[in-house]
Amino acid sequence: MPALSSAAPHSRYDAVIVGGGHNGLVAAAYLAGAGRRVLLLERLPRTGGAAVSDRVFPGVQARLSRYAYLVSLLPERIVADLGLRLTLRKRPVSSYTPTVRGGRPTGLLAGGGESRTRAAFARLTGSEREYAAWQGFYGMTRGVAALVFPTLTEPLPSRAALRARVVEALGHPAWEALFERPLGETLEARFADDLVRGVVLTDALIGTFTSAHDPSLRQNRCFLYHVIGQGTGDWDVPVGGMGAVTDALAGAARAAGAEVRTGHEVTAIATDGRQAEVTFRAGDAEGVVGARQVLVGASPRELALLLGETPPPAPEGAQFKVNMLLRRLPALRDPDADPREAFAGTFHVAEGYGQLETAYRQAAAGALPAAPPSELYCHSLTDPTILAQEPAAAGYQTLTLFGLHTPARLFAGEPGRNEAARTELLAATLRTLDEHLAEPIAECLATDAEGRPCIEAKTPLDLERELRLPGGHIFHGDLSFPFAGDEDERAAAGDPAARWGVATAHENVLLCGAGAVRGGGVSGIGGHNAAMAALAR
Structure with missing residues (x-):
């Protein structure tokens, strides 16, 4: 670890925050609002991290959410505390999943009212059984969500305490289904239809390379965070795009008095547990600032490198992100499906249970x-x-595609492998989508000012290069269950950082990003909890 310098830094702060993504901005706003002297340093020319809106295609006036694209986990508590001027809008339907049954194109539309969803299940499966199973399963997850979501902005409960809360309200089967048994066992016991099983399983695989029966339960952890947002599991559309969310957060941080510097890359952190020094580079210049505490929005692996320590093994992202701008939505092969409804929710492609495996x-x-x-x-x-x-008047529409089961290892290797694999995967992905369309998606793409199709694709290695996500992992690593482990002695002893799930090996260095115990997703929870721990000290 770099040693503290003998000469005092020119500036000292109560807290220096490394990284201006949404979590760093939340932490800055809370700490500055509490009267702390706060400096936030961001490597890129703007704040926002992965939650930004861009004009992706030259000459086209459309601001796409380039990386992150929906909001579920951002608590109303944070929105209210920070006075954010932000509008989140409900999607009219939950999902549409095209398939072929009996040689005929059809599909499953979930949402748009109970009677429509019930009829869609009956049309797909020929019975009421799967709809009843669907209602029962998501009734259970909503019950868990109502119990667990409020705890995400509180000190970590113990595993025993959270278990007691869930079991008392919902019974042991609910706890066992989500926290103890591989999710695949539950889905196979509850649902008979392969397509329905697959639609449910997808929430366990977003950004997580695993299978339904993984004994480590990483699929269960991923699933849990995807179904507990706001205590309902709803995924909302940020009006103005993801950039509107982080612009509001940046405004709140500055209004509270935080000093925000973009284009400042942190290159080292030194600490003795009581005082810390943060070294940064801005253009050709270097500087050092002192701080009582350092809150790090970067990944645990990046933090280890900044501290000069041996980093943990790199995690592996497993998603493929494609942004498109269309002249029109494509027609569908399913004669009963309206494209404006089918694409308004989540449109599942090749996500049957067997297909996913x-x-x-x-x-x-x-x-x-x-x-x-x-x-x-x-x-x-x-x-x-x-x-x-x-x-908008011409009927243009944006289209975001998020691919699963594309781990970083598939793009690594000899020079040019990432580019070649990206091209191959994009072609296969669009070809698989086209199987459910009445016209090729390529014929619907708009063109930019130079006549090129408006489509861009990002592999895990692209995300690692552009956003410093280790291995392209959107959660900085495998998600954790939202409780303190029985072996966590620091949490049991009341250490604020451990109790809030933001501890590192150094007393005055805290995690405030997706690598915190309850990090991941556009939530601000990591930033909130790190700020609470910092204030408690």
Whole structure:
């Protein structure tokens, strides 16, 4: 670890925050609002991290959520505490999943009212059984969500305490299904239809390379965070795009008095547990600032490198992000599906239960999935403000695609492998999507000012290069259950950082990003909890 310098730094702060993503901004706003002298240092020319809006395609007036794209976990408590001027809009339907039954294109539309969803299940499966199972399962997850979500902005409960809360309200089967048994066992026991099982399983695989029966339960942890947001599991559309969320947070941090410097890359952190020094580079200049506490929004691996310590093994991201701008939504092969409804929620492609397992096994063996599973949604159907007046009037729509089971290892290797694999995967992904469309998606793409199709794709290695996400992992590593382990002596002893799930090996260095115990997703929870721990000290 770098040693503290003998000469005092020119400036000293109560807290220096490393990274201006949404969590760093939340932490800065809370600490500055509590009267602390706060400096936030961000490597990139702007704040926002992965939650930004960009004009991706030259000459086209459309602001796309380039990386993160929906909001579920951001608590109303943070919005209210920081006085954020932010609008989150509900999507009109939950999801649509196209398939073929009896040689005929059809699909499952979930949402749009109970009677429509019930009829869609009956049309797909020919009975009421799967709809009843669906209602029962998501009734259980909503019950868990109502109990667990409020705890995310409180000190960590112990495993025993959280278990007692869930079991008392919902019974042992609810705890066992989500916290103890591989999710695949529960899905196979509750649902008979392969497509329905797959639709449910997808929430366990977003950004997480695993299978339904993984004994480590990383799929359960991922699933839990995807179904507990706001105590309901709803995923909302940020009006104005993801950049509107982080712009509001940056405004709140500055208004509270935090000093925010962009274009400042932190290159080292030194600490003796009581005082710390943060070294940074801004252009050709270098500087050092002192701090009582350092809150780090970067990954645990990046933090170890900044401290000069041996980093943990790099995690592995497993997602493929594609942004598109369309001249029109494509027609569907399912004659009963309206594209404006189908793409308004999550549009599932090749995400049957068996298809997901096949794709996982192919990727685990080192091959790109032959039929890549993915899910799409059209932001502009719910929020047309991201389009300028001219493209909106012409009927243009945005389309976001998030691919599963594409681990970083598939793109690594010899020079040029990332580019070649990206091209191959994009072609296979669009080809798999086209199987459910009445016209190729390529024919619907808009073109930019130079006549090129408006489509861009990002692999895990692209995310690692652009955002410093280790291995391209959008959660900085595997998610954790939202409780303190029985072996966590620091939490049991009342150490504030451990009790809030933001501790590192150094008393005055805290995690405030996705690598915190309850990090991951656009939530601000890591930033909130790190700020609470810092204030408690």
